[in-house]
Amino acid sequence: MDFKIEGPLFQQSPVCVPILRSLPDWFGIEAAILEYEREIEHLPTFLANEDGSVLGFLSLKQHNPFSAEIYVMAVQLQAHRGGIGRALVAAADFYARNLGIEYMQVKTLAASRPNEEYARTRAFYEALGFRPLEAFSRIWDENNPCLVMVKRL
Numbered sequence: 001m002d003f004k005i006e007g008p009l010f011q012q013s014p015v016c017v018p019i020l021r022s023l024p025d026w027f028g029i030e031a032a033i034l035e036y037e038r039e040i041e042h043l044p045t046f047l048a049n050e051d052g053s054v055l056g057f058l059s060l061k062q063h064n065p066f067s068a069e070i071y072v073m074a075v076q077l078q079a080h081r082g083g084i085g086r087a088l089v090a091a092a093d094f095y096a097r098n099l100g101i102e103y104m105q106v107k108t109l110a111a112s113r114p115n116e117e118y119a120r121t122r123a124f125y126e127a128l129g130f131r132p133l134e135a136f137s138r139i140w141d142e143n144n145p146c147l148v149m150v151k152r153l
């Protein structure tokens with residue numbers, strides 16, 4: 001695939017939210033999409049751009065001088081498994097490392113709720129060096145147990 005990574009950019013909700021809406025198997029809760037929309041607006045965001053069309057994005061949230069979080073990322077379904085996710089995470093890692101950040105975390109659906117789509121998401125993060133740290137039942141809600149994964153940059 002012939003894409004370029006751009007960023008960090010700000011105020012990217014208008015290009016990112018349609019990608020979330022195109023992936024209802026992962027992003028099916030309207031209230032969550034609206035919260036992503038508000039947050040992405042002011043978070044540093046990396047885009048994967050192919051001939052002017054955005055195929056994927058990653059928004060980063062810095063929590064303190066030592067740690068940052070992949071707040072949300074998504075790649076259009078037809079482009080999955082083409083290396084875009086890996087390239088977006090590499091760009092975010094590089095940016096974070098240059099800020100002196102030591103740990104990158106990501107929150108995703110825990111395996112205690114069986115879900116084929118999120119099993120693929122966890123496999124992606126594991127392939128990129130993230131390791132499961134702890135699962136929490138109350139960060140989101142009881143139907144959506146949250147797994148925190150972490151990587152040393």
Ligand SMILES: CC(C)(COP(=O)(O)OP(=O)(O)OC[C@H]1O[C@@H](n2cnc3c(N)ncnc32)[C@H](O)[C@@H]1OP(=O)(O)O)[C@@H](O)C(=O)NCCC(=O)NCCS
Pocket residue numbers: 023026072073074075076079080081082083084085086087107108109120121123124125127128
């Ligand atoms: C998760 C996601 C961002 C990954 O992006 P992607 O561009 O498809 O991933 P890549 O092609 O860069 O994959 C990198 C590596 O991750 C692993 N991986 C990716 N998808 C995988 C899958 N379905 N099963 C197993 N391993 C997988 C592989 O090791 C892959 O390397 P390889 O293709 O050379 O073997 C993308 O699939 C996506 O948008 N999913 C839906 C939304 C989502 O889950 N967002 C995160 C919410 S927390």
